[in-house]
Amino acid sequence: MLFRTAVFLFGFGFIALSVGFALAYHTVKIPDANAFVNSQTTIFQYADGSEMGRIGSENRTIVKLANIPLNFRHAVMAAEDRNFYSEKAFSPTGIARALWNDLKGGALQGGSTITQQYAKTAFLSPTRSIQRKIKELVIAIKLENQFSKDQILESYLNTIYFGRGSYGVETAAEIYFGRSVDQLNVSQAAVLASILRSPGYYDPAVRPTNMKRLQARWAYVIKGMVTAHWLSQANADKQRFPTIKPRVTSGSLAGPKGYLISWVEHELNNLGFTMDQLQVGGYVIKTTIEKPAQQAAVDAVDRRTPAHAPANLHIGLVSIRPGTGEIVALYGGKDYLVSQFNNATQSIAQAGSTFKPFALVAALEQGIPLTSLWDGQSPQVFDDNGKPYPVFNYGNEQYGLVDLMKATADSINTIYVPLGIKVGPDKVVDVARRAGIPNSVAMLATPSVTLGVASPHVIDVAAAYATFAAQGVYAKPFIIKEVLGSNSGVLYESRVQAQQVFAPDVMADLTSALQGVTKTGTAAGALSDFGRPSAGKTGTTTDNASAWFSGYTPQLATSIAMFRDNNSQSLNGIGGLNAVTGGSFPAKIWDLYMKNALKGQAVIPFPTPANIGGTDPVPYESAVPTLDPSLAITASPKPTSKKVIKKK
Numbered sequence: 001m002l003f004r005t006a007v008f009l010f011g012f013g014f015i016a017l018s019v020g021f022a023l024a025y026h027t028v029k030i031p032d033a034n035a036f037v038n039s040q041t042t043i044f045q046y047a048d049g050s051e052m053g054r055i056g057s058e059n060r061t062i063v064k065l066a067n068i069p070l071n072f073r074h075a076v077m078a079a080e081d082r083n084f085y086s087e088k089a090f091s092p093t094g095i096a097r098a099l100w101n102d103l104k105g106g107a108l109q110g111g112s113t114i115t116q117q118y119a120k121t122a123f124l125s126p127t128r129s130i131q132r133k134i135k136e137l138v139i140a141i142k143l144e145n146q147f148s149k150d151q152i153l154e155s156y157l158n159t160i161y162f163g164r165g166s167y168g169v170e171t172a173a174e175i176y177f178g179r180s181v182d183q184l185n186v187s188q189a190a191v192l193a194s195i196l197r198s199p200g201y202y203d204p205a206v207r208p209t210n211m212k213r214l215q216a217r218w219a220y221v222i223k224g225m226v227t228a229h230w231l232s233q234a235n236a237d238k239q240r241f242p243t244i245k246p247r248v249t250s251g252s253l254a255g256p257k258g259y260l261i262s263w264v265e266h267e268l269n270n271l272g273f274t275m276d277q278l279q280v281g282g283y284v285i286k287t288t289i290e291k292p293a294q295q296a297a298v299d300a301v302d303r304r305t306p307a308h309a310p311a312n313l314h315i316g317l318v319s320i321r322p323g324t325g326e327i328v329a330l331y332g333g334k335d336y337l338v339s340q341f342n343n344a345t346q347s348i349a350q351a352g353s354t355f356k357p358f359a360l361v362a363a364l365e366q367g368i369p370l371t372s373l374w375d376g377q378s379p380q381v382f383d384d385n386g387k388p389y390p391v392f393n394y395g396n397e398q399y400g401l402v403d404l405m406k407a408t409a410d411s412i413n414t415i416y417v418p419l420g421i422k423v424g425p426d427k428v429v430d431v432a433r434r435a436g437i438p439n440s441v442a443m444l445a446t447p448s449v450t451l452g453v454a455s456p457h458v459i460d461v462a463a464a465y466a467t468f469a470a471q472g473v474y475a476k477p478f479i480i481k482e483v484l485g486s487n488s489g490v491l492y493e494s495r496v497q498a499q500q501v502f503a504p505d506v507m508a509d510l511t512s513a514l515q516g517v518t519k520t521g522t523a524a525g526a527l528s529d530f531g532r533p534s535a536g537k538t539g540t541t542t543d544n545a546s547a548w549f550s551g552y553t554p555q556l557a558t559s560i561a562m563f564r565d566n567n568s569q570s571l572n573g574i575g576g577l578n579a580v581t582g583g584s585f586p587a588k589i590w591d592l593y594m595k596n597a598l599k600g601q602a603v604i605p606f607p608t609p610a611n612i613g614g615t616d617p618v619p620y621e622s623a624v625p626t627l628d629p630s631l632a633i634t635a636s637p638k639p640t641s642k643k644v645i646k647k648k
Helices: 001-026 035-037 070-080 092-103 114-123 130-146 150-156 170-175 186-195 210-227 233-238 257-270 275-280 290-305 352-365 404-409 413-423 425-435 445-451 458-468 505-520 583-595
Strands: 042-045 053-054 162-163 284-287 313-320 326-333 371-374 380-384 387-392 401-403 471-475 481-486 490-493 499-500 535-540 544-553 555-563
Touching: 042 186, 042 257, 053 257, 053 481, 070 114, 070 150, 070 186, 070 210, 070 481, 114 130, 114 150, 114 371, 150 233, 162 170, 162 186, 170 186, 170 555, 186 210, 210 233, 257 275, 257 284, 257 326, 257 481, 290 313, 290 326, 290 583, 313 458, 313 583, 326 583, 352 404, 352 413, 352 445, 352 458, 352 505, 352 535, 352 544, 371 413, 380 413, 380 445, 387 413, 387 445, 401 404, 404 505, 425 445, 425 458, 458 471, 458 505, 458 535, 458 544, 505 535, 505 544, 535 583, 544 583, 555 583
Parallel strands: 042 284
Antiparallel strands: 042 053, 284 481, 313 326, 313 555, 371 401, 380 387, 471 499, 481 490, 535 544, 544 555
């Protein structure tokens, strides 16, 4: 009776198991194999096609089986599944051993074939359970029914994890040996075949004691290749354990490069490429960043940043090609892994006197000549909608009647404020918008707008100065040139978005005035040996909270800003300077960067000035009402009132 009951229970269990397996076979589907296997890292490139960096949840590069050496395939099979081509999708004894061990409460055992390993790695969660093992078995059987052994092996070799963040044989070969998989020798192939079983257990970079285990398993793999007649004993005797590259701990986002890649990601998102797609799509992103210029930017900041600078000192740099809008260099910070806030594209700082050219353009458009004479005494008090608006020159420096050329070169506040009032603050705002300052940057049409109380991003000011350099052609800045799919098809191609926003004659006269800044004015000291025509403008805000230099040649326009956290602390004292102005460190960084970025390029002159309004010095009746200077509260060059503006 007991025997009959046992037989009945066994038969019932077998039928139930068979029904359950049949049900699982028809309900468990193979996920999209191509979607997983072909998920690979997205590569970012410089304009010349060299690699900038890569991102992806899995660092993977897909290779065809034909491009994977036979020795490598044999090494993997010797390590993991020597009967792969002759056996079925799963090993019954291995499965039975694993299930029995799990039923006893032990750790789930291996014994998987390559097909099972591929099913587990590609399509299943790492949860160790009987249910997952059954799904693995079902998927393995279905894989064998639908794909050839070569297809399964190719997918497996492009899927399996080798440690150090590398998935697949190609990336592993590069990470461990610095070469492509088709360049690996037998000994190197045996090392990778050994490591894939458990990278944490065998990779010597994880812990020194792993080396002994790896060498033992390497010898096991070599012996297995001989046993399977894939390697002669004579050849095996010649093999020597190879040198493995040390593990690189820094990621692709470390250092200044991280700001580049993160901004490219941001722009790709705006184009409709999601982060999920970028993580697995295997795209090639060709950027506008020119590698020599980018290196020049990093070097210039490193070499010209003041020594012993405080930790909260921030520097942003953007360099744009005039007329096209291509961003050729971008410096957003020292280390993206330390701070993810991009000083070039996300941080803002009061622009100071870098906004004065907008007032000058408005004046030139109204026929006010560069030779017009204005009163530069300091302080002066102007009417701001019925309220006194006191203005000082930097250091309360005094001037008599001077023309707009000198007022620009020396950045005279008490001339530029009435100039902006005369042409109309709304016109100054309009010029700034046309030049490239976006609507997202708040600007009020008040007398102070000329002195740059607005807080733009560095990229905004660089775009505006690129418009000046392009003789009035505004081009929308962009950093992505082309997006290629995993099959090298073009998914996106940029186009220049440009339009003429200022008359060339106006730009010629503006450039003539801005050349005075670099020749004899506030930036002359830093650019004394620049060696080619340049134009630009310094910017230093009240209490020296930020310092700028924005300038251009016919080939490049570059803006640089220096500021501290929240723009609330003065820069003064940094680098041993009592006053940190735009003509100090920012101009010095600009000078060194532009010299190296333009190295080897032709020296191109600026257009001849148009001399709008004539060339004779003419006193200009500004008709701008001034109030009693005593309303300035004090004639001290360091007034405390927030209404008192000093810019340079």
